[in-house]
Amino acid sequence: MPRKPLVGRGRHVIMPMVKPPTIIREMNHSDLAMVSDIERRSYEFPWSHGVFRDCLFAGYHCSVLIREDRVAGYGILSVAAGEAHILNLCIDPSCRSLGFGERLLDELLHQARSAFVQEIFLEVRPSNETANALYRKKGFHQIAARPSYYQAKVGREDAAVLSKKLLVGT
Numbered sequence: 001m002p003r004k005p006l007v008g009r010g011r012h013v014i015m016p017m018v019k020p021p022t023i024i025r026e027m028n029h030s031d032l033a034m035v036s037d038i039e040r041r042s043y044e045f046p047w048s049h050g051v052f053r054d055c056l057f058a059g060y061h062c063s064v065l066i067r068e069d070r071v072a073g074y075g076i077l078s079v080a081a082g083e084a085h086i087l088n089l090c091i092d093p094s095c096r097s098l099g100f101g102e103r104l105l106d107e108l109l110h111q112a113r114s115a116f117v118q119e120i121f122l123e124v125r126p127s128n129e130t131a132n133a134l135y136r137k138k139g140f141h142q143i144a145a146r147p148s149y150y151q152a153k154v155g156r157e158d159a160a161v162l163s164k165k166l167l168v169g170t
């Protein structure tokens, strides 16, 4: 016969801690405070709250990665005329190098394929080594440069334009 559970009379039942799974879902307006906070802590020249709101209103594919009930990252994809553009991809600084950036990027690639997109593009600062490493790992390559595209502390910084062909089954 199994032992009686230790309940009542001051005894405590010890429950195992079950962490909620990390998921990716559609972004909504109530996420914007957390999204903007991550944005401000991640970029020297962050997007404003209004830019994210406009992305939602514009109908872009806006996704959030939820870890332990909090927004830990987000990605924004625009799709038009058979092309997709990754407009933002960002992971909370405290959650980086845990595989979440790659997971979110995989989701954006999946969204683009589902929209029958054949090629996906993005701009990245050449100085952003982590992002460049991630994109190259996922099969992006540089196709062009946009001179003086980004604000910088001193003057402007070029953007590298990267692309990846999305063939069926890739």
Ligand SMILES: CC(C)(COP(=O)(O)OP(=O)(O)OC[C@H]1O[C@@H](n2cnc3c(N)ncnc32)[C@H](O)[C@@H]1OP(=O)(O)O)[C@@H](O)C(=O)NCCC(=O)NCCS
Residues within 6 Å of the ligand: 042, 088, 089, 090, 091, 092, 095, 096, 097, 098, 099, 100, 101, 102, 103, 123, 124, 125, 128, 129, 130, 131, 133, 134, 137
């Ligand atoms: C770029 C970014 C999204 C990567 O997210 P992440 O969760 O830290 O990355 P992951 O843990 O998924 O790592 C995926 C790949 O990224 C690269 N990477 C991750 N951390 C790295 C680091 N510290 N140094 C170099 N490369 C790194 C590696 O190629 C890694 O693959 P590997 O683990 O097989 O080596 C994240 O650093 C970030 O949010 N940066 C600030 C915002 C930004 O610059 N976004 C890109 C704008 S274009």
